[in-house]
Amino acid sequence: MIPRYQKVIFILLLLASLGMGAELWHLRERAHQRLLAGETTAPTKAPIVAPAEEATLLVANDMDGSLTPQERSLPLPADPGVRARVLLGKLLDLYAAPDAAHPVPGGAAGVGQVFLMPVPGANTKNSSSPGALLAVVNLTGAFAAGHPSGIETESLTVLSMCGTLRANLPDVAEVRFLVDGQQRATLAGHADLTRTYLTADAAPTGTTTQ
């Protein structure tokens, strides 16, 4: 014979178990609904941040030491500094490709920032080039450390960056290079990074390709 108090306890425990099971099912359903609702509001494709534009990249070739203009369609932001960074990033992406004629590892991540500022003295009355800009290109230490060593390869990297900036941002007359925000003597043991480069010196030497 089961005592009465044990029957009552059993029934109460059974009811509590059923209640907790029901609550658990209810919470699970709510979480599932919330997940489904979140999926429907998530973007299904990348947002368009800038319209594609025609850009000219001055691409280097180690075999003949040439700089060849290549026309590319790229989404370019309106801000000139960000625009310059995107252009140089795309150029370095080409160099990081497996079949590149000027192989340099690192890709677009090699360019940290590009700052544009007036060339010192350019806005004075006697200036021969009013409105001329100085581009300060901040490269990453990893990019400089991984760059192949040699006069030709380092010079081509520097000149192709200068030429690409000039081709797309004609007001950029001078370029200076920093590595991790600091001045550095050379890129990878050869090309002088302490001097100011004139973009006019980075003229293309090859024929235009698409």
Added chain:
Amino acid sequence: MTLPRPSFLRSIVLLAAAAAAAMLAFAQQAPPTATRFVVVLDAAHGGADRGGRLTSGQPEKAVTLALSVRLRSLLAARGIAVITTRESDITLDPDTRAAVANRANAQVCLNIHATESGSGVHLFVSSLASAPAARFVPWKTAQAVAITRSVALAGALNAALLHAGMNVTLGRTALITVDSMTCPAVAVELAPQRGPDNAITAQPDDPEYQASVASALAAAILEWRSEAGHMEARMP
């Protein structure tokens, strides 16, 4: 304190006048001394600065020194005075290298490099704009006064290397050492020799390849010396 006697002063003045007259007569009679033809060879890198690493595993500093020693021997055998910035594996900063070249008042300065990228021999002249000669020039842009002669020297080296069947690339660049030299200066970068299909046929540390390049460079420097001699002979 006693003053010197007048006869003593007179004899000093006479002696000084005689010495000045003798020096003037010697200067008028002695033939003008010809400028000594000096070549400076600067093997880049060295010591703690290993330079680039070539495909064979050799550091660039070893290849540049080997080519410098080879070229020095060839030039010395032809009676040309050669000054090298280094003969062993020592560390030299760019200013010291340029100082050696500038003190030597050289007619040819070759800054020797090696690389694993590209093809053949790369010849580079400073990208500085030409500037008129002056008594004092800024150290970092001293090469500006010699750019015209440096371009001409690169042309002579290019002709000799092409004649020897080498693939040559000419360019302008910014190198701290070359930019501080006041002599006609060219950076010579030895890259792998490649066949028509771009396959490498000789690495920069290949002794035979180095010998053929050194021979062509020596021939160009001899030609440059004879042209410099003709130009001096034509000068009044």
